[in-house]
Amino acid sequence: MVSDDEQALAHVLELPAASNRRKDLDVVRARNETALQGIVTAYGWPAVDPFGSQAAADAVKIACHCRDVDFLRTCRDLLRDAVMNGACQVVHFAFVADRYAVCAGERQIYGTQINPDTRRPYPVRDREATDDLRAAIGLEPLTAATTSRLVVARAAVPLSVLRAGAWC
Numbered sequence: 485m486v487s488d489d490e491q492a493l494a495h496v497l498e499l500p501a502a503s504n505r506r507k508d509l510d511v512v513r514a515r516n517e518t519a520l521q522g523i524v525t526a527y528g529w530p531a532v533d534p535f536g537s538q539a540a541a542d543a544v545k546i547a548c549h550c551r552d553v554d555f556l557r558t559c560r561d562l563l564r565d566a567v568m569n570g571a572c573q574v575v576h577f578a579f580v581a582d583r584y585a586v587c588a589g590e591r592q593i594y595g596t597q598i599n600p601d602t603r604r605p606y607p608v609r610d611r612e613a614t615d616d617l618r619a620a621i622g623l624e625p626l627t628a629a630t631t632s633r634l635v636v637a638r639a640a641v642p643l644s645v646l647r648a649g650a651w652c
Contacts, residue, residue, distance in 0.1 A: 485516040529562035531571035556584040
């Protein structure tokens, strides 16, 4: 599904701007959202065990293009539980939680969701705490993220950060 999304996006980006060209990408993303809904309904959040790390990461990529706010809330909650059980990375939770917040008209926590028009993050809840929260889960500072591609470091997240509830 992620491969389909990447191919559709590449197709849209290589063509001259036209609103109807985005329809192909929207069709792929809607199909992926429906498929992910089926997976989540049948199995819960696709955690690393038993699905594998690539499938878990791909599920996050697909969720970050979903538009159904109720489904995103479900994903966020399932991911939160999976992180607390050690079955998923907290950085995955961050992306889905921020996607939910933006779609629900709320301020995001980690600043992972970028406005495509301004190329700047959508508003965050606490600008002063955002960089500390990002650092705790292996993301570069928000100021650096706005000038470069968002990069996820492979950093362990201290359990104290999760238990403190600062990330939700």
